[in-house]
Amino acid sequence: MNNPQLDTDGQLRHLLSIEGLPKKILNQILDTAESFVGVAEREVKKVPLLRGKTVCNLFFENSTRTRTTFEIAAKRLSADVISLNVSTSSQSKGETILDTVDNLIAMHADMFVVRHAQSGAAHLIAKHVPPHIHVINAGDGRHSHPTQGLLDVFTIRKYKPELHNLRVAIVGDVLHSRVARSEIHALTTLGVPEVRVIAPKTLLPAQVEKLGVHVYHDMDEGLKDVDVIMMLRLQNERMNGAMLPSSEEYFKTYGLTPERLALAKPDAIVMHPGPMNRGVEIDSTVADGKQSVILPQVTYGIAIRMAVMAILGGGTGAAL
Amino acid sequence: MKIHIKNGQVIDPKNNINDKLDVFIAAGKIVSIGTMPDGFVATKTIDATNLTVCPGLVDLSARLREPGDEYKARLASELQAAVAGGVTSLACPPDTDPVLDEPGLVEMLKHRAKQQGLAHVYPLGAMTRQLKGAALSEMNELHTAGCVGFSQANIAVTDTQVLWRAMEYAATFGFTLFLHAEEPFLAAKGVAHDGEVATRMGLKGIPSAAEALALASILRIAQETGASVHISRLSTAEGVAMVRAAKAQGLKVSCDVSANHLLLTEHDIAYFDANCHLKPPLRTQRDKAELSAGLKDGTIDAICSDHTPVDDDAKLAPFAEAEIGATGLELLLPLTLKWAAQEKVSLPHAIERITKASANILGVAAGDLSPNSNADLCIFDANEYWKVSPKTLKSQGKNSPFTGLELAGKVKFTLVNGQVVYHD
Numbered sequence: 001m002n003n004p005q006l007d008t009d010g011q012l013r014h015l016l017s018i019e020g021l022p023k024k025i026l027n028q029i030l031d032t033a034e035s036f037v038g039v040a041e042r043e044v045k046k047v048p049l050l051r052g053k054t055v056c057n058l059f060f061e062n063s064t065r066t067r068t069t070f071e072i073a074a075k076r077l078s079a080d081v082i083s084l085n086v087s088t089s090s091q092s093k094g095e096t097i098l099d100t101v102d103n104l105i106a107m108h109a110d111m112f113v114v115r116h117a118q119s120g121a122a123h124l125i126a127k128h129v130p131p132h133i134h135v136i137n138a139g140d141g142r143h144s145h146p147t148q149g150l151l152d153v154f155t156i157r158k159y160k161p162e163l164h165n166l167r168v169a170i171v172g173d174v175l176h177s178r179v180a181r182s183e184i185h186a187l188t189t190l191g192v193p194e195v196r197v198i199a200p201k202t203l204l205p206a207q208v209e210k211l212g213v214h215v216y217h218d219m220d221e222g223l224k225d226v227d228v229i230m231m232l233r234l235q236n237e238r239m240n241g242a243m244l245p246s247s248e249e250y251f252k253t254y255g256l257t258p259e260r261l262a263l264a265k266p267d268a269i270v271m272h273p274g275p276m277n278r279g280v281e282i283d284s285t286v287a288d289g290k291q292s293v294i295l296p297q298v299t300y301g302i303a304i305r306m307a308v309m310a311i312l313g314g315g316t317g318a319a320l
Numbered sequence: 321m322k323i324h325i326k327n328g329q330v331i332d333p334k335n336n337i338n339d340k341l342d343v344f345i346a347a348g349k350i351v352s353i354g355t356m357p358d359g360f361v362a363t364k365t366i367d368a369t370n371l372t373v374c375p376g377l378v379d380l381s382a383r384l385r386e387p388g389d390e391y392k393a394r395l396a397s398e399l400q401a402a403v404a405g406g407v408t409s410l411a412c413p414p415d416t417d418p419v420l421d422e423p424g425l426v427e428m429l430k431h432r433a434k435q436q437g438l439a440h441v442y443p444l445g446a447m448t449r450q451l452k453g454a455a456l457s458e459m460n461e462l463h464t465a466g467c468v469g470f471s472q473a474n475i476a477v478t479d480t481q482v483l484w485r486a487m488e489y490a491a492t493f494g495f496t497l498f499l500h501a502e503e504p505f506l507a508a509k510g511v512a513h514d515g516e517v518a519t520r521m522g523l524k525g526i527p528s529a530a531e532a533l534a535l536a537s538i539l540r541i542a543q544e545t546g547a548s549v550h551i552s553r554l555s556t557a558e559g560v561a562m563v564r565a566a567k568a569q570g571l572k573v574s575c576d577v578s579a580n581h582l583l584l585t586e587h588d589i590a591y592f593d594a595n596c597h598l599k600p601p602l603r604t605q606r607d608k609a610e611l612s613a614g615l616k617d618g619t620i621d622a623i624c625s626d627h628t629p630v631d632d633d634a635k636l637a638p639f640a641e642a643e644i645g646a647t648g649l650e651l652l653l654p655l656t657l658k659w660a661a662q663e664k665v666s667l668p669h670a671i672e673r674i675t676k677a678s679a680n681i682l683g684v685a686a687g688d689l690s691p692n693s694n695a696d697l698c699i700f701d702a703n704e705y706w707k708v709s710p711k712t713l714k715s716q717g718k719n720s721p722f723t724g725l726e727l728a729g730k731v732k733f734t735l736v737n738g739q740v741v742y743h744d
Contacts, residue, residue, distance in 0.1 A: 004591050096633070096636065097637065097638070118637075118638035118641055119522040119592070119638065119640065120521065120592030120638045120640075121638040123592045124592065124636070124637070127591075140522070140638070141522050141523075141640070142524075143521055143522030143523075178522055181522060205519035205525070206514045206515050206518065206519055206525055206527070207516045210516040210519070210520075211519065211520065
């Protein structure tokens with residue numbers, strides 16, 4: 001079966017998942033993003049790559065941060081941007097996803113940025129749209145959040161350029177996390193030799209080791225000598241039930257404290273995709289500490305999203 | 321009407337026939353195979369040169385969607401699909417709307433099906449009222465109305481006391497219970513096999529243990545109560561081993577596998593193909609191999625189509641939200657042939673799994689070509705390929721994991737009670 005993300009020439013047509021993308025394309029996006037980092041520091045924070053194009057943020061699931069960064073990214077590329085929170089409008093009136101999409105196509109949207117609570121939603125839309133329309137997955141269920149995965153490796157590359165020598169630990173609710181899946185695929189595709197996941201068994205999906213990761217249940221053991229710690233957000237609804245007994249117990253066993261951080265390499269960086277639960281998965285002193293790169297992640301997120309949109313929209317950054 | 325079917329390769333597993341023979345039919349019954357009866361003058365001759373003539377297929381699980389879900393499919397469309405697939409008898413599960421738990425509903429369904437004059441329809445009655453798993457349905461009344469067995473469709477009985485009582489009651493009267501083995505708590509909200517593929521795709525998994533746990537309860541209670549139990553749509557290697565052991569122990573247990581599970585695995589979901597959203601979920605390569613081995617050694621008695629037509633819109637949703645099921649009546653024969661070819665199983669052995677074996681489970685007179693039996697036949701070209709597509713399918717449900725594939729095995733004629741009800 002054809003990879004739905006690539007066109008017949010092997011070029012990126014949609015960005016749906018990191019899995020299935022060749023290293024060459026990941027590097028193309030990361031390198032393009034590099035050239036966009038400077039744009040935000042200019043007096044005029046705009047380039048005309050997507051002038052006249054309409055980008056439609058289609059959020060079937062609420063999100064402030066991701067939607068905002070996509071909006072900013074599109075605007076910096078001079079696109080017209082429409083943002084729809086569909087969860088609060090037509091879906092509640094019973095309209096199907098594809099009906100919503102068809103309506104927006106009729107209004108001449110050129111690119112869709114889609115978030116949905118169900119895995120595979122972006123694939124469904126990508127399969128449905130005509131060839132000139134591009135789809136960017138901004139998070140589908142537990143499946144994928146490719147721009148997050150890309151911005152995370154972009155951030156790592158900034159601080160630790162030698163990806164081939166890194167040991168990375170991903171900590172927390174891997175089971176429900178699209179971010180974790182995207183990070184794992186991005187890291188393994190780019191040649192990071194050791195990716196660890198650290199979590200209790202209730203928060204790990206079946207056969208997670210088949211994704212190419214080493215599994216640890218003991219936080220101290222798992223953090224030993226790592227270069228990068230990627231924390232995951234723990235959703236409130238997981239905290240008191242059959243997944244975990246309590247947030248207090250979780251923090252005691254898997255929370256990132258300064259003591260635990262000391263087990264990693266002295267120059268290890270700490271990442272989090274946000275929004276953080278301080279005192280649940282991460283201690284405030286770590287989140288705000290000098291090893292934290294959590295805010296740079298957000299900044300780089302805009303450059304990554306600009307790069308993806310520019311590549312899909314046909315520009316490669318040459319017009320800068 | 322007297323029919324003479326000429327020059328076909330007749331396969332009748334029950335009577336050990338696999339030969340180029342002529343078939344003679346009169347007054348809706350098989351009169352003779354091989355030799356023309358004295359004074360037989362055919363009013364119709366069917367030339368079956370290069371074709372295979374076998375008993376009409378018997379399908380253990382086909383949803384017709386009536387009453388209640390006519391927007392998904394109708395009796396007329398699905399019974400036409402049945403005969404286009406060579407299926408002349410079928411059992412339908414009770415998960416209609418309303419549920420088949422009232423004799424009047426069953427009588428009406430039987431009556432309306434009979435009016436179509438196509439395949440024979442054998443309803444499975446609801447084992448518990450409204451399939452709620454609490455109170456037993458009126459099994460005797462339902463049996464009198466035409467139910468050949470009782471089922472919970474895909475809905476599990478969580479109360480083992482109720483399951484026990486249902487088996488005791490059914491055993492009292494010699495009724496067979498058709499049960500799908502899936503422990504509902506472990507399976508809750510699951511949409512795919514709990515393994516590597518579900519993990520990669522971020523789909524909620526249903527572990528193999530959900531089947532094993534439910535099967536353990538069912539088999540243990542069947543042992544205690546002496547009930548006759550048919551396990552519908554086995555999906556795991558472990559399940560096959562458990563049924564094999566239960567049969568060796570002498571339990572009255574039979575089971576089937578769907579044609580989908582015999583040929584597909586979790587990997588066929590590919591990029592969220594909603595047509596692969598099935599119940600039970602498609603499982604691993606190893607499970608598929610064990611299902612196949614179980615079917616070969618007789619642990620699994622029969623292959624069913626698990627025909628579940630779904631309207632197009634219901635599949636146009638993200639995988640987990642897409643409605644469960646695939647169309648199957650027209651694919652039962654070609655998929656069985658495909659399995660037989662892949663696994664080097666003889667044609668008679670394969671045909672038996674979709675004719676006599678399933679008829680035995682239902683306890684109906686069908687699935688063989690013995691003299692004086694109903695002239696229900698399927699005449700097909702085993703070597704003709706056809707492409708599965710919305711256009712070629714008669715069923716109102718166009719949803720199939722096999723869409724776009726070319727399959728060998730084209731039905732040319734279907735006869736029910738000695739009448740040609742389908743001709744390609």
